Amino acid sequence: MRLIVNQLEREVPENSSIDDVLLLIEATPPYAVAINYEFVPKSKHAEAILQEGDEMEVIAPVTGG
Numbered sequence: 001m002r003l004i005v006n007q008l009e010r011e012v013p014e015n016s017s018i019d020d021v022l023l024l025i026e027a028t029p030p031y032a033v034a035i036n037y038e039f040v041p042k043s044k045h046a047e048a049i050l051q052e053g054d055e056m057e058v059i060a061p062v063t064g065g
Contacts, residue, residue, distance in 0.1 A: 004055040018045040021056060032059045 003010050005025060012021055018033055018040060033040050034057045040048055050056065 001050075001052040003050055003053070006056070006058055012050070016050050018048045018050065018056070021050065022058065025058065027058050030061055032061075033057070034059065 001012060001014050001016075003012055003016075003021065005021060010021075010024070012024060016024075018035070022031075022033070022045070033042075033045065035048065035050065036055050037057075
């Protein structure tokens with residue numbers, strides 16, 4: 001199925017969870033995840049099954065002053 005991950009179209013297996021996609025894109029913590037502009041807590045990443053056309057953003061924290 002097709003997803004948009006960080007504004008790039010990706011093909012992922014059906015019934016992929018957020019954790020599955022994070023492994024696929026080799027994301028390194030720390031990060032936050034939003035699906036269709038809604039924050040998803042880390043405790044829900046394994047159970048949140050993605051749907052065709054979902055938009056996933058993996059957001060790294062920004063520090064500075």
